[in-house]
Amino acid sequence: MKILIVHNILWAHYKATVFSELHRLASSYKAEVHVLQIAQSEQSRALLGKPDQLPDQYSYELLFDTYIEQVSTPAKIRALVARMRAYRPDVLLLTGYYDPAQIALMVLAKLSGIKVVIQTESTPVDQVRSGLKEWFKSRVIAMADGFFCFGTPQANYLIQLGVRPDQILVAQNAVVDNAKLRQVYEQARPTRTAKQAEQNLPPANFIYVGRLAAEKNLTALIDAFVQARQKAGNRANWGLLLLGDGPEKGAIQAQIDRLGAQDSVKILPNQPWYRVPQTLALADVLVLPSLSEPWGLVVNEAMACGMPVVVSDRCGCAPDLVKNGQNGYIFDPARPEELTSCLLRFIDGHADRQAMGRVSSEIIAHFSPDTVAREMLAGFVKVTRT
Structure with missing residues (x-):
């Protein structure tokens, strides 16, 4: 099983901890994991300094060595599509459904027979919601095969948008080291x-x-x-x-x-x-x-x-x-x-x-990188067998 993860920024250190755990455990699930980091960081984090150089151990590519706001949608689409075609994954993990480039990649993946999992941190109250926006969001997530959620509010929000409870593969994956x-x-x-x-x-x-x-x-x-x-x-x-x-x-x-x-x-x-x-x-x-x-x-x-x-x-x-x-x-x-x-x-x-x-x-203690990585790998296995 080949797993391709699309992630927005390399700066996010705790995601790197989880990616390292996925890499460490992958062989036990007869899997390999590769991460596409779209950009180095984002402009809102400029005051926080340069991304940390930490000894995380996982396979990744940095597509654009700049802030993510400076990468155009066409450039992201070209880079993501080229890497996905080269890697030929069995399952694709997207870390959001708001990015047109990732939506385009999801459509191509579905047409190519690749299973799609979406990771989401959205809740009903973290932003002002509109009927049209929620309708469009429900159409996008309907294309996914499964979901990883930060926590209970995120899982409940997806169910409000029409996701079946059995599609929630991981209900609590917000962790730190x-x-x-x-x-x-x-x-x-x-x-x-x-x-x-x-x-x-x-x-x-x-x-x-x-x-x-x-x-x-x-x-x-x-x-x-x-x-x-x-x-x-x-x-x-x-x-x-x-x-x-x-x-x-x-x-x-x-x-x-x-x-x-x-x-x-x-x-x-x-x-x-x-x-x-x-x-x-x-x-x-x-x-x-x-x-x-x-x-x-x-x-x-x-x-x-x-x-x-x-x-x-x-x-x-x-x-x-x-x-x-x-x-x-x-x-x-x-x-x-x-x-x-x-x-x-x-x-x-x-x-x-x-x-x-x-x-x-x-x-x-129940929110640990090891626990979440195991649940994620079990989720990847589940969607590839359906």
């Missing part, structure tokens, strides 16, 4: 107090990790944190860390200055993903307050480090990863008072951080 992240985190923990003092940080901290962008709802997070501190008697032992960069950085810093919260809310320099656990080790609770988030892999990262999480219900990961009141809290971003209440539970000590962290570790 749990073991590597936990190792870095544990190595950093012994120096936590010293590092906090060095950076003038409080002994306990909430942390957000990601782009500083409008859809991340960070202005509401800062307001909620300031209000929670005030309700708790303005306790000085809690801070808020914002790790990342992005177009809203200037506005966020202005808000911090306007509120007089410079001592408790700090923007930290962006870090490569493999160093993020070193900063997580300075904090106690991850907060992801997004207005729109197909999944939210940073929640996986924090849980792999044994941390409680506070997550907006607009994040695709919330139903699968957050057990409300057990390893953290889910809140409605349209009701900012809910976020304030969640933060206050930690500040006033009503939430048991240690117990919640243990539950996070237990939940995330």
Whole structure:
């Protein structure tokens, strides 16, 4: 069985971890796996630096050494069609149904007798939906033989669009490298107090990790944190860390200055993903307050480090990863008072951080690259036998 995977950008390090696991396990399934990476990265990640050079082991080709936005649709179609014809796969995995080039490749694959699997992270609430767009999407996905979904909301959305439940080959394939992240985190923990003092940080901290962008709802997070501190008697032992960069950085810093919260809310320099656990080790609770988030892999990262999480219900990961009141809290971003209440539970000590962290570790153990790779290979086998 020959498996060809089309993936948008080489930058996505956790996908590389899964691809490496697929490569490692493929021989057990009498399969071989090859990945077509369309481009090096995307322009929205330019501030995050160059893609990491990591020792991932899998077979791939980089089609265009540039940002994906700079690759025209005709160029993508020509390159993808040429590589598919040369490789002659039994099954094709596409990582989206929104790209005209991948839709064209899917049509050609179906005409050539090649089975098609689509991987999707879309949910009903991550974007504004229109009737015409949803109709077209349902026509596109009707051509696929099977689907890999980030999680339960994604699987349910596909079923709403007409996909049969038995076509959901993998229902939860959003993973990070749990073991590597936990190792870095544990190595950093012994120096936590010293590092906090060095950076003038409080002994306990909430942390957000990601782009500083409008859809991340960070202005509401800062307001909620300031209000929670005030309700708790303005306790000085809690801070808020914002790790990342992005177009809203200037506005966020202005808000911090306007509120007089410079001592408790700090923007930290962006870090490569493999160093993020070193900063997580300075904090106690991850907060992801997004207005729109197909999944939210940073929640996986924090849980792999044994941390409680506070997550907006607009994040695709919330139903699968957050057990409300057990390893953290889910809140409605349209009701900012809910976020304030969640933060206050930690500040006033009503939430048991240690117990919640243990539950996070237990939940995330089921979301591992090895498990997902095995389920994906079993899915490829299933579609090729139908």
